[in-house]
Amino acid sequence: MKWMLHLCFFLCFVAVFSRSEDVLVAMKARERVLSFLENDAVVSGSPSKPLMVPLTLIQGADSKGAVCLDGTLPGYHVHHGSGSGANSWVIQLEGGGWCNTIRSCVYRKTTRRGSSKFMEKQLPFTGILSNKPEENPDFFSWNRVKLRYCDGASFSGDSQNEDAKLYFRGQRIWLAAMQDLMAKGMQNADQALLSGCSAGGLASILHCDEFQDLFPATTKVKCLSDAGMFLDAADVSGGHTLRSMFAGVVSLQELQKTLPNTCTSQLDPTSCFFPQNLVANIKTPMFLLNAAYDAWQVQASLAPPSADPHGYWNDCKSDHAHCNASQIQFFQDFRNQMLSAVKGFSMSNKNGLFINSCFAHCQSERQDTWFADDSPSIGNQGIAKSVGDWYFDRVAVKAIDCPYPCDSTCHNLVFKDEVVSTITISQSTRLTFTLLNLLSASLMSLTLSNALWDFNYVSDT
Numbered sequence: 371m372k373w374m375l376h377l378c379f380f381l382c383f384v385a386v387f388s389r390s391e392d393v394l395v396a397m398k399a400r401e402r403v404l405s406f407l408e409n410d411a412v413v414s415g416s417p418s419k420p421l422m423v424p425l426t427l428i429q430g431a432d433s434k435g436a437v438c439l440d441g442t443l444p445g446y447h448v449h450h451g452s453g454s455g456a457n458s459w460v461i462q463l464e465g466g467g468w469c470n471t472i473r474s475c476v477y478r479k480t481t482r483r484g485s486s487k488f489m490e491k492q493l494p495f496t497g498i499l500s501n502k503p504e505e506n507p508d509f510f511s512w513n514r515v516k517l518r519y520c521d522g523a524s525f526s527g528d529s530q531n532e533d534a535k536l537y538f539r540g541q542r543i544w545l546a547a548m549q550d551l552m553a554k555g556m557q558n559a560d561q562a563l564l565s566g567c568s569a570g571g572l573a574s575i576l577h578c579d580e581f582q583d584l585f586p587a588t589t590k591v592k593c594l595s596d597a598g599m600f601l602d603a604a605d606v607s608g609g610h611t612l613r614s615m616f617a618g619v620v621s622l623q624e625l626q627k628t629l630p631n632t633c634t635s636q637l638d639p640t641s642c643f644f645p646q647n648l649v650a651n652i653k654t655p656m657f658l659l660n661a662a663y664d665a666w667q668v669q670a671s672l673a674p675p676s677a678d679p680h681g682y683w684n685d686c687k688s689d690h691a692h693c694n695a696s697q698i699q700f701f702q703d704f705r706n707q708m709l710s711a712v713k714g715f716s717m718s719n720k721n722g723l724f725i726n727s728c729f730a731h732c733q734s735e736r737q738d739t740w741f742a743d744d745s746p747s748i749g750n751q752g753i754a755k756s757v758g759d760w761y762f763d764r765v766a767v768k769a770i771d772c773p774y775p776c777d778s779t780c781h782n783l784v785f786k787d788e789v790v791s792t793i794t795i796s797q798s799t800r801l802t803f804t805l806l807n808l809l810s811a812s813l814m815s816l817t818l819s820n821a822l823w824d825f826n827y828v829s830d831t
């Protein structure tokens with residue numbers, strides 16, 4: 371009898387779960403709340419209205435097979451430079467998690483992360499993309515581009531899945547966008563910076579040397595990775611949540627074909643999607659900007675619901691001020707892994723770094739963290755100044771913060787319960803999510819991609 375009860379329970383669950391509209395409703399509800407948080411950050415961080423820049427679709431990209439997951443044209447937002455910045459270019463690769471299963475990639479086709487049909491028609495340019503000297507002192511007059519992310523694998527796949535009608539063409543999108551921008555004046559660049567945040571920060575690591583190869587040796591080319599140092603670290607239950615997720619992305623999109631062969635000749639392809647196995651071998655000068663307690667990794671990779679089914683970490687995860695001594699110790703161990711992951715990298719004079727002891731994620735695109743009166747700093751130097759000093763070779767920047775809680779300049783991300791509780795998700799959907807959180811293995815991926823999803827809205831401004 372008992373097994374019948376279990377079977378019934380399971381079937382009921384499958385029935386609830388398969389009503390995927392519920393999941394979509396929940397995702398959309400979260401989107402509303404989190405875009406509210408995002409707008410809040412933009413408004414409170416910028417004294418004036420941010421510049422809004424229209425989306426440009428890359429015409430003809432489809433003839434090169436460079437398309438989003440659903441086959442639509444990829445796109446970017448560009449604001450042209452002027453004066454002394456007219457021949458300088460900063461390219462920002464958009465982030466937004468990854469999809470690691472057919473199911474999660476098919477879901478993405480109905481969002482701005484997988485289809486240009488759903489992309490915002492214009493985006494605010496803040497932080498490193500701002501056109502105002504008082505917001506972006508070193509790069510405001512440059513040509514500034516935000517390349518939209520719609521391939522699900524950090525701009526690095528080159529395959530497809532016929533049955534699910536999924537195009538995995540990140541590598542081609544990257545190339546088509548660069549060729550298009552070259553034709554629109556980037557070929558005359560005397561200075562260029564490839565940047566990106568989160569999944570885009572990983573992409574700027576993966577494509578840094580290819581970026582430099584686009585230009586003659588006389589062009590000053592460097593790369594910046596913001597919140598791209600995703601560590602192959604153990605989660606709070608001793609599992610490897612992020613590694614399992616990356617393994618799914620790598621096998622689904624056949625990334626072994628495009629990941630740097632300096633790495634794939636030595637290690638398995640999943641390891642070669644982790645920056646710790648790549649950064650020391652990049653030839654182009656690179657800057658790593660990362661919070662030591664990266665808020666996305668805390669939420670989605672270290673203490674996701676699948677690794678903490680009883681929710682013991684919930685309070686600590688939503689606000690670091692609620693962590694107890696052993697939880698803080700867990701984060702200190704993570705910070706130590708971060709520091710050892712950048713050790714070889716930091717020994718090279720051409721490289722720079724800024725690893726602040728904050729619970730943050732993506733600090734170059736948000737105005738309040740990039741450059742404002744109370745921006746995060748290490749030794750009195752803020753992020754915009756540090757990146758500028760390194761780019762223009764004014765001084766070497768190898769800034770590593772003292773461990774938590776010594777830094778009082780952080781802009782930590784805090785996830786407020788009262789805000790989340792304003793979401794109008796139906797009880798049944800809540801139940802679905804609770805059950806989802808209890809399941810691991812195949813269903814975990816959706817929970818995780820959902821967590822990834824949340825973060826984009828918190829951090830992408």
Ligand SMILES: *[C@@H]1O[C@H](CO)[C@@H](O)[C@H](O)[C@H]1NC(C)=O
Pocket residue numbers: 682683694695696697
């Ligand atoms: C801290 O919290 C965790 C999770 O609830 C618990 O397992 C651990 O025993 C606590 N540690 C201390 C030192 O209170």
